[in-house]
Amino acid sequence: MLTPRDLEYVTMRMFVAGLGTETNTFAPFPTSERGFRETEYFPAGTHPDTPTFAGAPLIAARRLAASGNHELIEGLCTFAEPAGVTTRQTYESLRDEILDQLRAAMPVDVVAFSMHGAMIADGYDDCEGDLLARARDIVGPGVALGAELDLHCHFTTTMLEAADVLVAYKEYPHTDIMERAEELMALLTATARGDIKPVMALADTGILDLIHTTQEPARSLVDRLSAMEGKDGVLSVSLGHGFPWGDVADLGTRVLVVTDDRAEQGKKLALSIASEVTAMRGTMDAGYMTIDEAYDHALKARAGPIVMADKSDNAGGGAPGDSTWMLRRALEREITSVAIGPLWDPIAVATCLDAGLGATLPLRIGGKMCPLSGEPVDMTVTVTGVAHDAHQPFGPANSPLGDCVAVSGSGIDIVLNTLRTQAFAPELFTNVGIDPTERHMVIVKSTQHFHAGFASIATEILHVGAPGVVAPDYKNVTFKKADRPKWPFDDGEPTIRLIA
Numbered sequence: 001m002l003t004p005r006d007l008e009y010v011t012m013r014m015f016v017a018g019l020g021t022e023t024n025t026f027a028p029f030p031t032s033e034r035g036f037r038e039t040e041y042f043p044a045g046t047h048p049d050t051p052t053f054a055g056a057p058l059i060a061a062r063r064l065a066a067s068g069n070h071e072l073i074e075g076l077c078t079f080a081e082p083a084g085v086t087t088r089q090t091y092e093s094l095r096d097e098i099l100d101q102l103r104a105a106m107p108v109d110v111v112a113f114s115m116h117g118a119m120i121a122d123g124y125d126d127c128e129g130d131l132l133a134r135a136r137d138i139v140g141p142g143v144a145l146g147a148e149l150d151l152h153c154h155f156t157t158t159m160l161e162a163a164d165v166l167v168a169y170k171e172y173p174h175t176d177i178m179e180r181a182e183e184l185m186a187l188l189t190a191t192a193r194g195d196i197k198p199v200m201a202l203a204d205t206g207i208l209d210l211i212h213t214t215q216e217p218a219r220s221l222v223d224r225l226s227a228m229e230g231k232d233g234v235l236s237v238s239l240g241h242g243f244p245w246g247d248v249a250d251l252g253t254r255v256l257v258v259t260d261d262r263a264e265q266g267k268k269l270a271l272s273i274a275s276e277v278t279a280m281r282g283t284m285d286a287g288y289m290t291i292d293e294a295y296d297h298a299l300k301a302r303a304g305p306i307v308m309a310d311k312s313d314n315a316g317g318g319a320p321g322d323s324t325w326m327l328r329r330a331l332e333r334e335i336t337s338v339a340i341g342p343l344w345d346p347i348a349v350a351t352c353l354d355a356g357l358g359a360t361l362p363l364r365i366g367g368k369m370c371p372l373s374g375e376p377v378d379m380t381v382t383v384t385g386v387a388h389d390a391h392q393p394f395g396p397a398n399s400p401l402g403d404c405v406a407v408s409g410s411g412i413d414i415v416l417n418t419l420r421t422q423a424f425a426p427e428l429f430t431n432v433g434i435d436p437t438e439r440h441m442v443i444v445k446s447t448q449h450f451h452a453g454f455a456s457i458a459t460e461i462l463h464v465g466a467p468g469v470v471a472p473d474y475k476n477v478t479f480k481k482a483d484r485p486k487w488p489f490d491d492g493e494p495t496i497r498l499i500a
C-alpha cells in the first residue's frame, strides 16, 4: 500500500488560471474586456515567467512542475486595472473560457486560481464565489481546489464552501504575491496527496478599516499572524481587509484561519484574532492631510523629495487617475520643483506626441472622467520626454504604463500616460527623463503601493486626501447592500461573529 510519502512521487495533474479585478461600485466607468486585455491578458500557455497579479499561482505551479513530479495544464490568466462593475458579458465570457479549459483538462488533482476577492460583475456580487462553485461542480469533491486572493477581498461563505484553501496576501503594498502563491500551491498539493485535510474558519470583525502593514501596529499584527502558521495544526491565516468602495453584503474586515482538520480550534483562533483587530480599529491607517496642509508642510521642509500620495485618485482602487486638484493648487500657489505622475490622459499624450519632443504648446490636462476629477487644467507646456510602451517595476513584476510623455511648465513636471494605472516606482518618472530625487515634491497617484518603490528616495512621505473617487474619508460612502451595523459607519461596539 502507498503511504503519503510515496504519493509525493506520484505525478499530479494541476490546472491553474487567473481572473480578477478589484471592483469599485462607485467608479464612473465600467470594467470591460478592454480593461482585461490592456492590463494583464495571457491566453493559456503565454504567461511570462515574471509574476503578475493574474499569474502568481501559475508561476508557482510551473516551478512545481519543473521538479518533475507534476503535470501542469495552464489556463487563461487575466486581471483588469480596478474600475467600476464588470460588464456581465465580459465576466461570463472570461469565466466560461476558463471553465471550458478546466473541463478539457480533466481529470485533474489540483485546481488553483489567482483571483482578487472583491470582483463584482453585473448580476454577480461575488465573482470569486461563483467561479469557485462552478469549478467545484466540474471537478467534484475529491479534487484540491483553492485560490490566492488580494487582501482587499470580501471573504464569503460561497467561496469557503467551494474551496479547500484560500490564501490572501499579507502585505500592503502587496510585495508577497509570490510567497502566498507558493504557499497556496504547497497546501493544495499536500491536500491532493492526503497529507493534510484543510478546514477553514471565518470570523467577521464588525469593522471595515484601512490597514497599512508598513507601519505599526499593523506591522506587528502581520508578523504575529505569520508566526502562527505551520504550528499547532494552523496551516494559514489571512486577514481580509475588505475594500471600502465595493458595495456588497459581505463588505468588511474578516479573518480566515485554515487548520489541518481542527475545526473548533480554527474557529476559536479566527474569533480571537478578529477581537484583536477590532480592538485596533482606527489606529492602522496612515491618515492624511488636506492639499494645503501637505503643501504648507512640504514648503517648510529643507530637503526633498517629499513624496506626496494623492490617495484619492488611485487607479488601483478604481479612480480615473486624471484628477487635477493637486496640480491646480500648486499652480495657484506658484509652487515649483514639483513632479506629478502618472496622470492618465491619452488625448493629451496623443497631442504631445503629434507636437513632438521639444515642442512648446498650450495643453488641456486631466479632469475629463467625472466631477471628482476636478476641472481640466490649461497650461503652456514643453514636451521634455517621450517613452513608448513604458513600464515600472512593482516587486518582481513589471507593470505597464502605456505611452508616456513628460511635460514641463510653471516649474512643474507632469508624466502623462495612456494606460490607466497607479504609481509604483520612480521609473515612471525616469523613463521620460525626470529625476524625482532632484524635485522638492513628488506627487504620486497611489494610496499605498507607491511605498514599495518610493520610500527609499523620500525624505518624507505625506498622505493627501484631495477630492476623488477613492477619497480616504470612506465613512461618507453611501452603501445600499453592505451588512450593517459596522464601524466606522455606525455607533456602538462592533459585533465580532463567526461566519463559518
Ligand SMILES: [Zn+2]
Pocket: 150, 151, 152, 174
Ligand atoms: Zn489590494
